[in-house]
Amino acid sequence: VRFEITDQNDEVVRKDLTSDEDGKLLVDNLKPGKYQLAETESIDGYQKKNKPYPFTIEIAQKTPAEIKVINDLKTGAVQLTKLGEKNEVLEGAEFKLVDANGKEMKT
Numbered sequence: 001v002r003f004e005i006t007d008q009n010d011e012v013v014r015k016d017l018t019s020d021e022d023g024k025l026l027v028d029n030l031k032p033g034k035y036q037l038a039e040t041e042s043i044d045g046y047q048k049k050n051k052p053y054p055f056t057i058e059i060a061q062k063t064p065a066e067i068k069v070i071n072d073l074k075t076g077a078v079q080l081t082k083l084g085e086k087n088e089v090l091e092g093a094e095f096k097l098v099d100a101n102g103k104e105m106k107t
Contacts, residue, residue, distance in 0.1 A: 001018070001019045001023075001039060001041065001042055001043055001046075001069075001071070002016060002017065002018050002019075002039070002040045002041040003017040003018075003019075003025060003037055003038060003039055003040060004016070004017060004037075004038055004040050005017070005027060005030070005035050005036065005037055005038075006035065006036050006038065006052075007033060007034070007035055008033060008034040008035070013030070013035070014027055014030075015040075026064065028064075030057045031057065032057050032058060032059045032061070033056070033057055034054065034055075034056050035054070035055055035056070035057065036052035036053060036054050036055070037052065037053040037055065037067055037069075038052045038053070039069060039071075042071055045073060045074055046071040046072065046073060046074060047071055047072045047073070047074055048071070049069055049071060053067045053069060055067055078097075080095050082095075094107065095107070
């Protein structure tokens, strides 16, 4: 996942930042001040977050500021058609959608 950091004047101070194989990203050598982290690109199958994550770097800060960005899975769709044994469309059929555990999701 790719990110950029802007300062309080909306100037990009770091760009093309990429999370590692553990989903982590460490950005060091930021001067004290107010910043925003923004996701610029997600990976296949996940929705990109379109909101900035504000954070502050304090003078003499001892530990890194921590931000958790949780990306939701992209949703999909299914189209169901009820057919009779002669391949004719059967109007008025009702369906129930269940998950892998048999829990009803939608009727």
